[in-house]
Amino acid sequence: MHSSTRxxxxxxxxxxxxxxxxxRRNPQRMLVVPLDHxxxxxxxxxxxxxxxxxxxxxxxxxxxxVVLHKGxxxxxxxxxxxxxxxxxxxxxxxxxxxxxxxxxxxxxxxxALRWGADAVSVxxxxxxxxxxxxxxxxAKVAEDCDxxxxxxxxxxxxxxxxxxxxxxxxxxxxxxxxxxxxxADIVKTYCVDSEAEMLRLTASCPVPLxxxxxxxxxxxxxxxRFVDTALRRGAAGVAMGRNVFESANPADTTRKLARLVHGxxxxxxxxxxxxxxxxxx
Numbered sequence: 158m159h160s161s162t163r164x165x166x167x168x169x170x171x172x173x174x175x176x177x178x179x180x181r182r183n184p185q186r187m188l189v190v191p192l193d194h195x196x197x198x199x200x201x202x203x204x205x206x207x208x209x210x211x212x213x214x215x216x217x218x219x220x221x222x223v224v225l226h227k228g229x230x231x232x233x234x235x236x237x238x239x240x241x242x243x244x245x246x247x248x249x250x251x252x253x254x255x256x257x258x259x260x261x262x263x264x265x266x267x268x269a270l271r272w273g274a275d276a277v278s279v280x281x282x283x284x285x286x287x288x289x290x291x292x293x294x295x296a297k298v299a300e301d302c303d304x305x306x307x308x309x310x311x312x313x314x315x316x317x318x319x320x321x322x323x324x325x326x327x328x329x330x331x332x333x334x335x336x337x338x339x340x341a342d343i344v345k346t347y348c349v350d351s352e353a354e355m356l357r358l359t360a361s362c363p364v365p366l367x368x369x370x371x372x373x374x375x376x377x378x379x380x381x382r383f384v385d386t387a388l389r390r391g392a393a394g395v396a397m398g399r400n401v402f403e404s405a406n407p408a409d410t411t412r413k414l415a416r417l418v419h420g421x422x423x424x425x426x427x428x429x430x431x432x433x434x435x436x437x438x
Contacts, residue, residue, distance in 0.1 A: 171306035176342060178275045179222055179242045179308065180365075187343070187394035188418045189310075189367060190215050190401050190411070191224040193246040197257070201402060209233050214408035215401070216241040219415025221394075222275070224310075227264050230272045238273060244310055245269035247298060248280035248291075258316050259287035262294045266301035276342075277302065278310035283332040285317035292335065299340035311341035312396075314369075323347060326354035333362055345369055345396045348387045359391025370397020377410070384417050394418050 180187050192208070195201060201208070212223055212233050222242035225233070230245065247269070248260040260280045269277045279298050281291045295311065302309045313332040315323040322328065326349045336344045341364060348368040349355045359366050368387040374380040384395050395418065404410040 169306045175275045176308050183419045186418050187221045189222045189396040190220045191398040193224050196249050212237050215411050218408045218411040242275040244276045244278050245274040246278045258282040258285040266305050276308040280312040282314050282316040284320035308342040310343045311336035312345045355390040365393035367394050367396040368392045370400045373399045
């Protein structure tokens with residue numbers, strides 16, 4: 158049984174319902190597009206111009222979920238969330254900070270629910286100077302997720318002065334274990350270079366494991382090959398932002414990624430929403 162199916166066992170009905178919304182097109186796979194970058198890195202480049210339009214393009218072309226900070230949700234047409242799920246991101250730092258790896262919690266689970274979230278996400282940098290506080294923050298968020306029956310996506314990155322190789326199989330496996338032990342329902346992390354080690358990791362992970370998109374790939378064929386490799390190595394899907402919203406055509410890129418992740422199982426969006434996706438401003 159695939160890890161994404163195993164993860165639903167033992168969860169409350171409310172939490173299970175929200176998890177099923179996150180993978181409404183295919184209970185085995187997920188395509189998540191993080192759009193939380195403006196807080197950490199600054200505004201989207203011109204290619205990602207209007208956020209509402211961008212979310213519409215993702216929603217109507219097969220993205221299972223988008224990740225947004227609470228402030229951005231105010232400017233998104235709620236109709237898009239009939240076609241894709243909303244994950245509200247609760248962690249933040251900026252590229253200008255003395256230590257950009259020191260993520261802090263900037264929102265609460267109850268607050269995310271008021272914005273209509275289907276799930277929340279947190280970011281933990283394993284090996285960073287502030288690792289202990291970030292782990293404590295995640296534990297508190299996980300406790301609140303249990304209280305409110307909200308799925309938790311943990312973005313786990315080996316980063317910091319104690320990490321020699323962030324894609325080392327043992328280090329990545331440890332980061333995943335931290336997320337699972339603290340109560341994550343879904344984990345996002347790096348794809349390790351060794352096929353055998355990645356297969357071992359995905360087979361042993363009791364919750365869906367999503368591979369991070371990583372640096373921008375300008376070659377579309379290389380991007381699709383990267384995703385195909387991750388899926389063949391047992392990943393439940395991918396969570397990639399820059400490679401989608403910085404592409405020349407985010408709608409087309411999303412559609413190609415969705416077909417790769419899901420095959421042809423996802424239904425087309427209603428025509429009215431598709432029209433909104435091309436005309437939203």
